[in-house]
Amino acid sequence: MSVRFSVSSLVLTACMVAFAGGDFFSATVHMEGLVWVESEMARAVRNYVRLGGLVPPELQRLAEGTAWLSDPTQVDPNSLVYNPIGAYLLIKRLNQEWANAIKTLPQPQEVFGELYDELQLPSLADLEGCALALMRLQDVYNLDMRRIIDGEIVMKCRPNDTDACHDVNVAELKNRTLPLKLSILDVFYFGIVAQSHNDLYHAALWLNETLAIMNANQCDMCPDRRDVLERLADTYSKLRNHRGALQLYSESYRIDPTNPYTKSRILDEEYYANLQGSYVWQLQRPDDWEGRDKYEELCRVGVLQNRALRSSVSCRYFRPSPYFYLGPIKMEVLHETNPVIHLFHDIVSESEAARMREMAIPKFHRSVVVGDDGGDAIILNRVSETAWHFDYDDPVVAKLSRRVDYATGLSTAEGTAEAFQVVNYGLGGQYIPHTDYFEGDHVTRHIQNGNRVVTFLLYLSDVDAGGATVFPIVDVAVPIVRNSAAVFWSMERSGAVVPNSLHAGCPVLIGSKWIANKWIREHGNEFRRPCGLTPDE
Numbered sequence: 001m002s003v004r005f006s007v008s009s010l011v012l013t014a015c016m017v018a019f020a021g022g023d024f025f026s027a028t029v030h031m032e033g034l035v036w037v038e039s040e041m042a043r044a045v046r047n048y049v050r051l052g053g054l055v056p057p058e059l060q061r062l063a064e065g066t067a068w069l070s071d072p073t074q075v076d077p078n079s080l081v082y083n084p085i086g087a088y089l090l091i092k093r094l095n096q097e098w099a100n101a102i103k104t105l106p107q108p109q110e111v112f113g114e115l116y117d118e119l120q121l122p123s124l125a126d127l128e129g130c131a132l133a134l135m136r137l138q139d140v141y142n143l144d145m146r147r148i149i150d151g152e153i154v155m156k157c158r159p160n161d162t163d164a165c166h167d168v169n170v171a172e173l174k175n176r177t178l179p180l181k182l183s184i185l186d187v188f189y190f191g192i193v194a195q196s197h198n199d200l201y202h203a204a205l206w207l208n209e210t211l212a213i214m215n216a217n218q219c220d221m222c223p224d225r226r227d228v229l230e231r232l233a234d235t236y237s238k239l240r241n242h243r244g245a246l247q248l249y250s251e252s253y254r255i256d257p258t259n260p261y262t263k264s265r266i267l268d269e270e271y272y273a274n275l276q277g278s279y280v281w282q283l284q285r286p287d288d289w290e291g292r293d294k295y296e297e298l299c300r301v302g303v304l305q306n307r308a309l310r311s312s313v314s315c316r317y318f319r320p321s322p323y324f325y326l327g328p329i330k331m332e333v334l335h336e337t338n339p340v341i342h343l344f345h346d347i348v349s350e351s352e353a354a355r356m357r358e359m360a361i362p363k364f365h366r367s368v369v370v371g372d373d374g375g376d377a378i379i380l381n382r383v384s385e386t387a388w389h390f391d392y393d394d395p396v397v398a399k400l401s402r403r404v405d406y407a408t409g410l411s412t413a414e415g416t417a418e419a420f421q422v423v424n425y426g427l428g429g430q431y432i433p434h435t436d437y438f439e440g441d442h443v444t445r446h447i448q449n450g451n452r453v454v455t456f457l458l459y460l461s462d463v464d465a466g467g468a469t470v471f472p473i474v475d476v477a478v479p480i481v482r483n484s485a486a487v488f489w490s491m492e493r494s495g496a497v498v499p500n501s502l503h504a505g506c507p508v509l510i511g512s513k514w515i516a517n518k519w520i521r522e523h524g525n526e527f528r529r530p531c532g533l534t535p536d537e
């Protein structure tokens with residue numbers, strides 16, 4: 001199921017680690033590099049100890065805890081970062097536990113040798129990015145928060161789902177050696193990250209859960225109760241849950257009556273709570289953008305499609321050019337018209353897909369959306385890494401471009417089509433609804449070769465769950481099918497754009513999503529795709 005890398009590409013990945021500049025969570029392939037880094041560090045420590053060296057007990061514990069990573073009989077180590085909880089815990093181990101243990105060594109080079117000089121561990125920004133990603137997945141896939149804390153990814157039914165709906169455990173990670181449970185400090189940390197991003201909804205959920213766990217258990221490693229109380233109270237206050245806030249500030253005041261902040265807050269909350277009379281407060285998820293519910297619903301459909309065979313699809317052999325006479329395309333029709341959406345099965349080979357992925361890794365940079373969005377917009381809307389492959393880069397690229405030409409009947413020569421855009425999505429990486437054709441202000445900037453007529457979206461990997469391409473207006477979810485291509489048309493023959501081609505990339509829930517896009521332009525294809533007899537043809 002998963003993308004496995006040969007030893008040589010592992011080395012390549014490890015090189016990337018040194019240059020990634022802190023954005024590990026933005027592409028799953030970088031996270032795989034971190035799995036390798038951890039296993040190499042652990043191996044170095046174990047070797048050092050075997051040769052009689054002494055290391056602090058904490059370092060020894062870390063090294064032994066990850067011994068399974070270098071055991072070839074175990075499950076694919078990369079699957080650790082395909083699970084968002086595993087990815088978060090890995091980043092945390094490296095950013096906190098390993099980093100702190102290494103700091104206590106007077107001569108780290110003695111233990112780690114050359115590895116130490118190139119070592120770049122993930123930053124706090126990576127850890128925050130992971131936490132935010134997990135909270136985004138929690139929403140889109142309606143994940144059970146309690147089960148996340150227990151290390152399980154379970155998609156809950158929604159109130160309006162049919163009776164037949166069952167909660168789906170998406171990640172039955174078999175034979176897992178590392179515990180994926182979150183500690184109460186992790187739960188609290190999620191609340192703090194949400195609060196610091198002014199995401200009051202998730203702050204309320206995770207801080208309230210922190211308090212609930214503290215109330216239910218005696219914990220040895222509990223966060224400071226007053227800190228938890230006040231953070232949750234501040235959050236409730238901003239959400240206008242004044243009675244809830246009042247109660248929490250009062251409890252905090254009982255713990256420490258000398259704190260002037262709590263005292264003044266109590267007076268405020270009392271005042272507002274009285275104003276609200278019998279108003280009953282409920283935590284509501286904010287409406288971030290129009291159409292979100294539909295998008296999320298289709299993303300969940302996409303997960304179910306990954307898990308079961310799809311029924312009632314129309315399939316046929318398709319021979320768009322002589323190239324396909326002997327081996328016709330196995331075409332699945334997902335939407336007949338407005339827009340046409342097809343899935344071409346087995347359109348690339350395993351080795352071609354591997355070559356496309358491998359070539360992309362050294363070229364990767366953080367994907368940006370067209371437009372001048374700030375850093376946050378990039379993080380939240382498009383967490384992925386992008387590389388462009390031109391036909392002259394490699395014979396495989398040229399061969400695939402020609403195949404796109406034969407399959408679509410449109411020219412993919414330079415100037416009539418864009419280079420292949422290869423993307424590896426990161427944790428929670430998604431792409432919110434957009435059209436591929438250009439409109440408005442973007443037209444003049446991007447349209448010198450004409451607008452985008454068709455999108456040829458190659459799936460260069462499969463995933464265990466999530467990552468579907470969804471078309472919310474026409475209610476279609478295209479699941480990820482390894483080595484296939486989703487092909488959809490953004491323009492009619494008449495030259496009119498197709499607004500129904502609005503689509504989005506759902507975040508990956510489990511796995512590493514690799515795609516390659518080829519966009520074909522109008523210019524150079526006027527004779528290949530002339531106007532039809534009627535405007536809507």
Ligand SMILES: *[C@@H]1O[C@H](CO)[C@@H](O)[C@H](O)[C@H]1NC(C)=O
Nearest residue numbers: 157158159160161293294297
């Ligand atoms: C559930 O259905 C009810 C009645 O059909 C509707 O009023 C409500 O908005 C729906 N809720 C959601 C979350 O779709």
Ligand SMILES: *[C@@H]1O[C@H](CO)[C@@H](O)[C@H](O)[C@H]1NC(C)=O
Nearest residue numbers: 073074075076173174175176
């Ligand atoms: C994984 O666990 C199952 C039972 O839970 C066992 O049958 C299987 O042999 C195990 N696989 C490995 C690789 O340990």
Ligand SMILES: *[C@@H]1O[C@H](CO)[C@@H](O)[C@H](O)[C@H]1NC(C)=O
Nearest residue numbers: 204205208209212213282283
């Ligand atoms: C807070 O936690 C309690 C106990 O688990 C739960 O009953 C309550 O619904 C939670 N409130 C919110 C707003 O999450």
